[in-house]
Amino acid sequence: MTVRTPDTGRATGTGPEADERGPEPVGVRLDVNGVQRHVEIEPRVSLLGALRDELQLTGAKRGCDQGTCGACTVWVDGRRVLACLTLAITCEDAEVTTVEGLATPDGTGDGRLHPMQEEFIRQDAFQCGYCTPGQIMSAVGCVREGHAGDDGEIKEWMSGNICRCAAYPHIRAAIRAARDRV
Amino acid sequence: MxxxxxxxxxxxxxxxxxxxxxxxxxxxxxxxxxxxxxxxxxxxxxxxxxxxxxxRLPLSGVEELPDGGLRIGALTRMSEVAAAPAVQERLPMVARALVLGASAQLRHMASMGGNMMQKVRCGYYRDGESPCNKREPGAGCAALGGVSRTHAVLGTSEHCIATHPSDVAVPLVALDAVIRTRTADSERAYAIDEFFLPPGDTPDREHPLTHGELITAIDVPTPPLARRSLYLKVRDRESYEFALVSVAAALEVRDGKVSGVRIALGGVGTRPWRARRAEDALVGGPATTASFDLAARAELAEARTTPMNAFKPELARRTLVRALETLTRDGSQS
The missing domain is CATH 3.30.43.10 (Uridine Diphospho-n-acetylenolpyruvylglucosamine Reductase, domain 2)
Known part of the structure; x- marks a missing residue:
C-alpha cells in the first residue's frame, strides 16, 4: 500500500500518500449543530480552533488548551469530549454539537433554551461565566450517561469541568433541577 | 504546535x-x-x-474469548470498557480503575491501546526543556534532585524515577493481561509484565514495540477470584487526579486462609507494579491484618525514596492493608 517516491524529501525517502493532507491548509467538512460547514484549515488545527476562529462559534472556550479544564467541552457524535485535544480534521463524518446548538436541536429556532441552560440561569450556576458553556455541555452528558443520581455522583462525573469562581454547589443544583427534563 | x-x-x-x-x-x-x-x-x-x-479502524469492542477471557479492542474507549457488563461483573477492579481515571470527557476520547502507550506525567519530561533521559537519552534527570513528590519509589534507576501514570494498567498487570500487536509482517503478543519496561539505563525505551508496531487488542483473563476485586486509589484530591498510591487487589479466602491473591500497585512504580512478593507472602497464610501488613512490608522493603516522596512506602503499606481488609470483610469466600 505504501507509495514510495524517494525524491520527495521525507527523511526515509517515503513520499506523501495520495490521500495525505496538509501540512498546508486543506478543505475540511464539518457537521456542526446540524449544519454542513466547510473550513480551510491546517491539519494541526484543533476542533476548538476551527469552531472559534473559523466558524465564529465562540461558545466553547479556550481555557487551558491542554485537556485539564473542560471549558472547551463539546459533543462529538453525542459524546462529551475536549475540543482542545481533538483535531478538527478527525471530525469529518462526525456530528459536532456546541452550546450554540443546544437550545434548538431540532433547528426550529424557537428561541427556547435547553432545560439545562434554563436551570443554570435559575440556580445562578455561574459567576464569571467563562466555564459555563463547557459546564452545560458536560452536565447534559452527565445526565444522559446516567450519572446524576445524587450530589456525590454529579461531583465525580463533572470533575472534568473546573470552575475557578467555585460555583460548584449551584452547578450541582442546576443539574439536579434539570435532570428529569434532559 | x-x-x-x-x-x-x-x-x-x-x-x-x-x-x-x-x-x-x-x-x-x-x-x-x-x-x-x-x-x-x-x-x-x-x-x-x-x-x-x-x-476508524475496526479495533473496537469487548469480545468473549474461548478460554473465558475478554478481548478488549485497542480502540475501545475507556468509558466503553468501564461500562461493559462483562467487565463490571467479572473484573470489577478494571472497571473501577477506569472510572477513577482522568475525567468523563477524557474517558470518552482515550483508547485502551493509547492508555498503554501514554507518556509519563513527570513535569520535567513534559516541559520539553529540563534534562530528561526519557526525552533525550543521556541528558540527565532533573527529577532526581528536583520536585519529586509524585515520583516513583519502586523500579527506579539513577536515570529516571518517573511514575507510570495509568490506572487501568494496574489491574491489567495483576491479571496477567496480554498485549496483542501487529507489525508490518507479523502479529505479536506480549505478556503485560514484559510490555512495561523498567527504566534501567534506557528510560527512553518504555515498551518493546518497534516503531510502527500497533496495539490491536488487550486480552484479559477473568479468573474467578477477580469477581471480588477492588481498585483503591489515594490522591491529593477526590477526583480527576493521578494516584499517589493505588492498589488493585483480588483475594480468595478459604477456611480463614488465603487461597488465591492478585495484587498490583499504581502511583509508586516506574511501571504498573505487580506485587509478587506480597502475593507470595500471603498465599497459604491466614487472612489477617497482621499478615497483610507483613506482606505489604515485604513488597515495599526495597523502595527507594527521595526527600519529597518518602511518604509513599508508608502510604502504600496502609493502602494495601486497607484494600485486603476490605476484601476480607466483604467476604471473598467463593
Missing part, C-alpha cells in the same frame, strides 16, 4: 496500511484518542511530521 500532515486509515485493510505508513517513516505517529499525542505535540515534547489517524 508544529505543522503536520494527516492521513486517515479506515476499514479492515486500513490496519496494515496504518502500520505500513508509520513503520516506513520515523516521523509519523499513530493518532487514536489524541489525549496524549495532541497535548504533547502542542507542547513540543513529541515532534511527528505526520499523523496517521487510526480511529
Amino acid at each position: 508544529r505543522p503536520i500532515s494527516y492521513v486517515r486509515t479506515e476499514g479492515a485493510d486500513g490496519i496494515d496500511r496504518a502500520v505500513g505508513l508509520v513503520t516506513a517513516d520515523p516521523d509519523s505517529h499513530f493518532l487514536a484518542g489524541g489525549t496524549t499525542e495532541v497535548d504533547l505535540l502542542r507542547q513540543h515534547v513529541l515532534a511527528p511530521n505526520r499523523l496517521v489517524d487510526i480511529n
Whole structure:
C-alpha cells in the first residue's frame, strides 16, 4: 500500500500518500449543530480552533488548551469530549454539537433554551461565566450517561469541568433541577 | 504546535496500511484518542511530521474469548470498557480503575491501546526543556534532585524515577493481561509484565514495540477470584487526579486462609507494579491484618525514596492493608 517516491524529501525517502493532507491548509467538512460547514484549515488545527476562529462559534472556550479544564467541552457524535485535544480534521463524518446548538436541536429556532441552560440561569450556576458553556455541555452528558443520581455522583462525573469562581454547589443544583427534563 | 500532515486509515485493510505508513517513516505517529499525542505535540515534547489517524479502524469492542477471557479492542474507549457488563461483573477492579481515571470527557476520547502507550506525567519530561533521559537519552534527570513528590519509589534507576501514570494498567498487570500487536509482517503478543519496561539505563525505551508496531487488542483473563476485586486509589484530591498510591487487589479466602491473591500497585512504580512478593507472602497464610501488613512490608522493603516522596512506602503499606481488609470483610469466600 505504501507509495514510495524517494525524491520527495521525507527523511526515509517515503513520499506523501495520495490521500495525505496538509501540512498546508486543506478543505475540511464539518457537521456542526446540524449544519454542513466547510473550513480551510491546517491539519494541526484543533476542533476548538476551527469552531472559534473559523466558524465564529465562540461558545466553547479556550481555557487551558491542554485537556485539564473542560471549558472547551463539546459533543462529538453525542459524546462529551475536549475540543482542545481533538483535531478538527478527525471530525469529518462526525456530528459536532456546541452550546450554540443546544437550545434548538431540532433547528426550529424557537428561541427556547435547553432545560439545562434554563436551570443554570435559575440556580445562578455561574459567576464569571467563562466555564459555563463547557459546564452545560458536560452536565447534559452527565445526565444522559446516567450519572446524576445524587450530589456525590454529579461531583465525580463533572470533575472534568473546573470552575475557578467555585460555583460548584449551584452547578450541582442546576443539574439536579434539570435532570428529569434532559 | 508544529505543522503536520494527516492521513486517515479506515476499514479492515486500513490496519496494515496504518502500520505500513508509520513503520516506513520515523516521523509519523499513530493518532487514536489524541489525549496524549495532541497535548504533547502542542507542547513540543513529541515532534511527528505526520499523523496517521487510526480511529476508524475496526479495533473496537469487548469480545468473549474461548478460554473465558475478554478481548478488549485497542480502540475501545475507556468509558466503553468501564461500562461493559462483562467487565463490571467479572473484573470489577478494571472497571473501577477506569472510572477513577482522568475525567468523563477524557474517558470518552482515550483508547485502551493509547492508555498503554501514554507518556509519563513527570513535569520535567513534559516541559520539553529540563534534562530528561526519557526525552533525550543521556541528558540527565532533573527529577532526581528536583520536585519529586509524585515520583516513583519502586523500579527506579539513577536515570529516571518517573511514575507510570495509568490506572487501568494496574489491574491489567495483576491479571496477567496480554498485549496483542501487529507489525508490518507479523502479529505479536506480549505478556503485560514484559510490555512495561523498567527504566534501567534506557528510560527512553518504555515498551518493546518497534516503531510502527500497533496495539490491536488487550486480552484479559477473568479468573474467578477477580469477581471480588477492588481498585483503591489515594490522591491529593477526590477526583480527576493521578494516584499517589493505588492498589488493585483480588483475594480468595478459604477456611480463614488465603487461597488465591492478585495484587498490583499504581502511583509508586516506574511501571504498573505487580506485587509478587506480597502475593507470595500471603498465599497459604491466614487472612489477617497482621499478615497483610507483613506482606505489604515485604513488597515495599526495597523502595527507594527521595526527600519529597518518602511518604509513599508508608502510604502504600496502609493502602494495601486497607484494600485486603476490605476484601476480607466483604467476604471473598467463593
